[in-house]
Amino acid sequence: MSLDWTHGKVEMAHGGGGRAMTQLIDALFLPAFDNAVLSARNDQAVLPAPCQKLVVATDSHVISPLFFPGGDIGSLAVHGSLNDLALAGARPRYLTAAFILEEGFPLADLKRIAASMARAAQEAGVSIVTGDTKVVERGKADGVFITTTCVGEMLDDQSRGVTQIRPGDQILLSGTLGDHGMAVMSLREGLQFDSDLMSDTQSLHGLIEAMIVAVPDIHCMRDPTRGGVAAVLNEIASQTQLGIRLEEKAIPVNPAVQGACDLFGLDPLFVANEGKLLAFCPPEQTAYLLATMRSHPQGEQAALIGEVSADYPGQVSMRTTLGGLRRVDWLSGDPLPRIC
Amino acid sequence: MSLDWTHGKVEMAHGGGGRAMTQLIDALFLPAFDNAVLSARNDQAVLPAPCQKLVVATDSHVISPLFFPGGDIGSLAVHGSLNDLALAGARPRYLTAAFILEEGFPLADLKRIAASMARAAQEAGVSIVTGDTKVVERGKADGVFITTTCVGEMLDDQSRGVTQIRPGDQILLSGTLGDHGMAVMSLREGLQFDSDLMSDTQSLHGLIEAMIVAVPDIHCMRDPTRGGVAAVLNEIASQTQLGIRLEEKAIPVNPAVQGACDLFGLDPLFVANEGKLLAFCPPEQTAYLLATMRSHPQGEQAALIGEVSADYPGQVSMRTTLGGLRRVDWLSGDPLPRIC
Numbered sequence: 001m002s003l004d005w006t007h008g009k010v011e012m013a014h015g016g017g018g019r020a021m022t023q024l025i026d027a028l029f030l031p032a033f034d035n036a037v038l039s040a041r042n043d044q045a046v047l048p049a050p051c052q053k054l055v056v057a058t059d060s061h062v063i064s065p066l067f068f069p070g071g072d073i074g075s076l077a078v079h080g081s082l083n084d085l086a087l088a089g090a091r092p093r094y095l096t097a098a099f100i101l102e103e104g105f106p107l108a109d110l111k112r113i114a115a116s117m118a119r120a121a122q123e124a125g126v127s128i129v130t131g132d133t134k135v136v137e138r139g140k141a142d143g144v145f146i147t148t149t150c151v152g153e154m155l156d157d158q159s160r161g162v163t164q165i166r167p168g169d170q171i172l173l174s175g176t177l178g179d180h181g182m183a184v185m186s187l188r189e190g191l192q193f194d195s196d197l198m199s200d201t202q203s204l205h206g207l208i209e210a211m212i213v214a215v216p217d218i219h220c221m222r223d224p225t226r227g228g229v230a231a232v233l234n235e236i237a238s239q240t241q242l243g244i245r246l247e248e249k250a251i252p253v254n255p256a257v258q259g260a261c262d263l264f265g266l267d268p269l270f271v272a273n274e275g276k277l278l279a280f281c282p283p284e285q286t287a288y289l290l291a292t293m294r295s296h297p298q299g300e301q302a303a304l305i306g307e308v309s310a311d312y313p314g315q316v317s318m319r320t321t322l323g324g325l326r327r328v329d330w331l332s333g334d335p336l337p338r339i340c
Numbered sequence: 341m342s343l344d345w346t347h348g349k350v351e352m353a354h355g356g357g358g359r360a361m362t363q364l365i366d367a368l369f370l371p372a373f374d375n376a377v378l379s380a381r382n383d384q385a386v387l388p389a390p391c392q393k394l395v396v397a398t399d400s401h402v403i404s405p406l407f408f409p410g411g412d413i414g415s416l417a418v419h420g421s422l423n424d425l426a427l428a429g430a431r432p433r434y435l436t437a438a439f440i441l442e443e444g445f446p447l448a449d450l451k452r453i454a455a456s457m458a459r460a461a462q463e464a465g466v467s468i469v470t471g472d473t474k475v476v477e478r479g480k481a482d483g484v485f486i487t488t489t490c491v492g493e494m495l496d497d498q499s500r501g502v503t504q505i506r507p508g509d510q511i512l513l514s515g516t517l518g519d520h521g522m523a524v525m526s527l528r529e530g531l532q533f534d535s536d537l538m539s540d541t542q543s544l545h546g547l548i549e550a551m552i553v554a555v556p557d558i559h560c561m562r563d564p565t566r567g568g569v570a571a572v573l574n575e576i577a578s579q580t581q582l583g584i585r586l587e588e589k590a591i592p593v594n595p596a597v598q599g600a601c602d603l604f605g606l607d608p609l610f611v612a613n614e615g616k617l618l619a620f621c622p623p624e625q626t627a628y629l630l631a632t633m634r635s636h637p638q639g640e641q642a643a644l645i646g647e648v649s650a651d652y653p654g655q656v657s658m659r660t661t662l663g664g665l666r667r668v669d670w671l672s673g674d675p676l677p678r679i680c
Contacts, residue, residue, distance in 0.1 A: 011673070012673055013671075015566075015673070016566060016671070016674030017565065017571045018567045018673050021566075021567075022575060022578075040502075040503065042428065043563075044427070046430075047394040047395070047396065048394065049392055053389050054389055054390065055384055056384060056387065056470055057385070058471060060439070060487060084384050087383060099400070130398060132487075134402045136482060139479065141482070142476060145485070147398070147438045149396070149489035150384075151396055225357065226361075227356060227357030231356075231357045234359075331358045332360045333353025333354070333356025338474075
């Protein structure tokens, strides 16, 4: 019996390891993610050995709602672990995808999500080479959760990461803040659809590769996802015991996002992004790096937003547009849970 | 404020990317999975380049209940993807671990699970090098789901897999059937604890390495997890369009497992295992491979249970202890859902 892509639902048997699971994989995932390694249908993928150091990143995705302006859990799940990998200065090569499905989830939605994953993977030039499917009873999950793991190789031998950050480093942001978080938030709150509120979910590895070729000595790159820029910078300040100073007027925010933030009483610094990065750069190379970023489609609105110093160790502060200085503390959690 | 490991619960903030999540990671996962790559606290792991072909396997774990005789979701999550990787003839090197936690889940249980994962990883000689933590609202998950991805390298250049299986291949099973499934089933049904019903969850890479060194020409190895031996063999028969014939009297089953199967009306062929493997071997090498398996602690009860032929393509059948021949069909799903 063939699957009903219009009215069909996920059943417990689709996760049972038997005929129904094989049917779902054959009819949905193999054609959607079409490649020879996956189609070999083994429980693992055998891949060429990389020449450079290996890099691995993993992320579970539990976003609610599953579909939002600018993307869905499928594209987000590809971009999420792919960006985490690329930020080390690595080229993404392969993805694995593990699905936890709730019994009763519409097959039509699952198909749409798989197609979106396939498109995002293809755009990024990576293959989904192996995966897993589990089903839990109705009420024991929330539609679909997707865990992706990205495997790739370093572009060069440079060490990058939080431990490379030095006093004097300047902080570049690749574009506007808060687009993803406010697109999802507005949808949740049932606001009338505003076409200016769109998630920024995208794969950043092209921009990152251009940045590294231009300035191999970038000290660290991070993406401000859950908890936003405030969470990432506080984590870094805390780990390095250095101080971070931001310039409010330099931080790009879309007017529609700022408007939505004002409405909900949120600060864009605390809102999640899914297609932006922060780079810590030695000051003498900032101008060239910023020019490189701005000449890339994913960095047109890049800006120098702050710097690192030995003063106020462990703290993040911001010079406001009014000229005052305020502490940017980090929150315990995220004002917008399940944003990714 | 430090975490309360006795009465504390998972809160939404523990997945929020902020201070609470950092605290949970610092206090629980970093010390439990203690290694330098993880402790660098980046969003990805940078690892030495492997010399041989790269192998990757991923599995989500949604077992219920989380703790069972012989293991828990933590050890199972390590063994699951590690075995999938090793079965290609690969040596496991690294694991990633992504947690989806339900709000309100006891921190004490999470700590116990992390300790179990750490022990299982250490026993297998692999490091948990990167991970992710998400939290969803109460009622949107079921305690904890763990997705692991294992990365390793091929032990040699031999191709193994379903496409290598040939008519005449003999089928070896590494030990008794049904131990994992019946241990979990008995617990679910509230049967009085029978010390003979214990999950077989274990890492098989030691046995696999010994087998490959002895007989590099093993054609294919698979582990009979969800859906048991019946599901794996039917999937293989269907893919290869070859026939598979089993000998019932050759199949090892623990008496306690057989008793529990009789009680629940189940057939051990359909019950999940988490520490057993099936090997497809050219007939002239079977005796040596079987002797090798039996001399390894994880293969003491290994047995030759059947063979592959060109007859009855796509079908699995079994000569019963009474001398008859019966079809071993595969089920749509698994008689025991959420077994792994």
